Structures are given as C-alpha cells and as structure tokens.
Amino acid sequence: MTHQFDPSSLREYDIRGIVGQTLHDADAYAIGRGFATRVRATGGSRVAVGYDGRLSSPGLARALVEGLNAGGVDAIEVGLGPTPMLYYAEMVEDADGGIQITGSHNPANYNGFKMVLGHRPFFGEDIQDLGRMAASGAWCDAPAGYVAANKQRAIMDAYVDRLLEGLGAKGKAWRIGWDAGNGAAGPIVDRLVKRLPGEHFTLYTDVDGAFPNHHPDPTDEANLADLKALVAENTLDFGLAFDGDGDRIGAIDGTGRVIWGDQLLAIFAEMVLKDVPGATIIADVKASQALFDRVAELGGKPVMWKTGHSLIKQKMLETGAPLAGEMSGHVFFKHDYYGFDDALYAAIQLIRAADVLGHSVTELRGAMPAMVNTPELRFQVDDARKFAVVDEVLERLAADGADIDRTDGARVNTPDGWWLLRASNTQDVLVARAEANDEAGLDRLLAQIDAQLALSGMERGQAAGH
Incomplete structure (x- = not known):
C-alpha cells in the first residue's frame, strides 16, 4: 500500500491543506502509519492525539488513530483542546510522541497536523520523510498478535x-x-x-x-x-x-x-x-x-x-x-x-x-520606546519563485556592500533603521517588515524594498497587515 500526499500540504513546520481538496482522511491515515513507523524505530509505542474545534477534526482524528494502530502504536486520545494541551499531554502522559489535528489560524476549510516526537519538534526533513515513506509504502506493520489499547484521557482539568x-x-x-x-x-x-x-x-x-x-x-x-x-x-x-x-x-x-x-x-x-x-x-x-x-x-x-x-x-x-x-x-x-x-x-x-x-x-x-514600523507585510508570489527572489536580493545587496543579516532571508541595517524580506515557509508569500527612527526614514526603507522587488520583476502591491 502506498499513498501520495498533495505536495503543497507537506510544510516546513507541519502538514496543512484544504479539507476535501489537498487534505483527506486518507492523508490522516498515512500520517498515522508513517509516524507510527518513526515512533517504533525509537522503541516507542504510545502517541498522544488531540484535535481543535474545526468541523473536519474529529474525522481526521479517527483516520489518524487507525493509521497509528495499523503501525502497532497505541493512541492516548485527549480529545478536543488547544495545541499546547496536546503538547502537555505528550510531556506528562508517558507518551513517545504527539499529534494535534489543527488548522491553526487558517480559514475554516483548512486543517492540518502538528507533531512532536520524544519531546522534540518534528519538522523539516521529518515531515518530508513521512511523504517518502507514504510514496514507497515503507511503513512498519503492527507486530503479530498486536491488539490496539487506545485510551481516552480527560486531561483538560x-x-x-x-x-x-x-x-x-x-x-x-x-x-x-x-x-x-x-x-x-x-x-x-x-x-x-x-x-x-x-x-x-x-x-x-x-x-x-x-x-x-x-x-x-x-x-x-x-x-x-x-x-x-x-x-x-x-x-x-x-x-x-x-x-x-x-x-x-x-x-x-x-x-x-x-x-x-x-x-x-x-x-x-x-x-x-x-x-x-x-x-x-x-x-x-x-x-x-x-x-x-x-x-x-x-x-x-x-x-x-x-x-x-x-x-x-x-x-x-x-x-x-x-x-x-x-x-x-x-x-x-x-x-x-x-x-x-x-x-x-x-x-x-x-x-x-x-x-x-x-x-x-x-x-x-x-514605557516602551515609540518605534515607527510597519506591521508584517505579506504579498503573494509563486511558491517556486519566492526563495529565488530572496536569493537575488541578497546577491545584489552583497554586491552593494550593504549591512545584511542572513539569519532568515535578508534583514538589512541602514542609518534609517532596518528592513526585512524573507520567504514564508508555510505559504506562497514573501514577508517584509521595516522599522525606522521616523516616518521619513520608514518611507525610505519601504522604497528600498520596492526597488529590490522591482529588480526581480515584482511589486509589493496591496499587502495585508499583521
């Protein structure tokens, strides 16, 4: 048995998609199978499972637990609650990992999965690994004679x-x-x-x-x-x-x-x-x-x-x-x-x-200093192009001798203050922000962002705020 995820659903920090379009119960089952394989590889056998209040969450939770059980892993089901309650359960309930079904702050038709394994974040290559396992069917099966021992735990209080x-x-x-x-x-x-x-x-x-x-x-x-x-x-x-x-x-x-x-x-x-x-x-x-x-x-x-x-x-x-x-x-x-x-x-x-x-x-x-800054400015750009745009900007800035921090995209320090341009890891957007000593300085920083985008064939356009 193999499974193909929609490529857009496998994000840097989690798995997320539009229910019925890029995310289905079959994806939840496949996540359960893959995560069970990773848990079993660490010698584990129990995973805490919770879900948020989205209409699609209970169904996805059932499919996820089926996948975990098919891989020989029991579920500690903590039910409806916030993601940090699931993280808490993973810490205190003798669990080897945890999965929260949640669309976070996305629109109501989205949902997704946030994961922890052995009290550590499960992200990046870990998530891509779930995709590779599903595509090849390289999942472990439940041991002979395994009978699921799922437990429901009321942990909210x-x-x-x-x-x-x-x-x-x-x-x-x-x-x-x-x-x-x-x-x-x-x-x-x-x-x-x-x-x-x-x-x-x-x-x-x-x-x-x-x-x-x-x-x-x-x-x-x-x-x-x-x-x-x-x-x-x-x-x-x-x-x-x-x-x-x-x-x-x-x-x-x-x-x-x-x-x-x-x-x-x-x-x-x-x-x-x-x-x-x-x-x-x-x-x-x-x-x-x-x-x-x-x-x-x-x-x-x-x-x-x-x-x-x-x-x-x-x-x-x-x-x-x-x-x-x-x-x-x-x-x-x-x-x-x-x-x-x-x-x-x-x-x-x-x-x-x-x-x-x-x-x-x-x-x-x-008591905080009054800073002149923008909210987080987000504007759409093709997923395949967003990182390339940031690379082009970095290359030009370096050639110009700019003062750049490359921790995550380009954060550029100037006498007026600083501006940032980075590619989102979760959406097809570029993110910009600027902070200056006064409004005139902020205008100059935004003009620098616009100039760099224009050199890459883009414009900031109508950006959404925070």
Missing part, C-alpha cells in the same frame, strides 16, 4: 491546574477581557477565569469551527476590534486573545493599544531575567530592534533566529534559553515550564508580570 501553577502567589485582582475567537482555547479560558483573582469578561469561548464572530488570528488587528470594545466599555486593565488552536497570543492594554509579540517578549524577558540573570532570550528576525536592545540592557543575551515555532524550539534546545518568542505571538517558556509555545500559559505570565514588575500592563506598554 490537569492542564488548567498546571497553567495556574504559573501564577505563583495570588497577585493583584486585575480586571481582564478574554477573546477565544470560538477556537479550541475557549473551554480552557472558561475554566481559568473561574479560578483567577480579579474580574473577568469573556468573548466567544464556545467552540465553533465556522468561526462566526471573527477569524481567530490575533496578530491581525482587525480581529481585536471586539476585544477593544469590551475593554473600553468595561474599563478593563487589559485584554487577551488567542488563535484557533491556542498557541499564539494577542494582547491589548487598557487604552486599546496592541501589545505585539515582540513587545510581550520584552515584558516577559524582564521578569525571567530577574530569576535567571544573564540568560539567552531568543526572538525571530521580524522582531523590533528595541526588543534586542532591551534584553541586552537587562543583562540578557539577545539572539535573533529564524521564524517558525519548530525552528525556535530547536534553537532553545541548543542554547538552553529559558524564553523565546516570535512576532506572530508564539511565546515559549522553558523557565518553570516545558519550552513549547503556549498562549494560555503566556496569558497567565502576563498577569504574573504585572504583579512581579509592579506596574499595570498599560504602564508596561506605555
């Missing part, structure tokens, strides 16, 4: 208990707004707010895979409109929002200002560096220079790294960093936690930061 441990001593009774966006974080939010000090107002905590209120991507400011209104109408201290599978956080302060991913990381870094002086703090190449400068000012060692949750986790393992984050709202706490990206734990840590640092979230946000 234990996960909530673990999240609340991160608050430490009960602090000030803050008044907080929460927007779960009808995503898988909703049931966790409902449980948390009953047990947290303070007063809490919630939006859209019922799980609905059609996302009837707004798209669950808190890095797009338009999706924070209802949360901003909630905070303003009730004079709340701050607001928290989550993506569809609960591994990316969004936040606003009491005045409605967005606290972007790199700004949240600056707050978390100050708190963590109090406990771990001189520690390495990792952020992705899209982060503000103000963050790297702030980490250094606090006595930490700032490290700029490639965008992508799996790549960041791998770098944390290499460096021993207690904290990392991305502009996209993925935040990774290894200090007093497990090192995976968990937006719900990050939410608890923002509450704790206001207690530990002795300032309200609005004061913490207000």
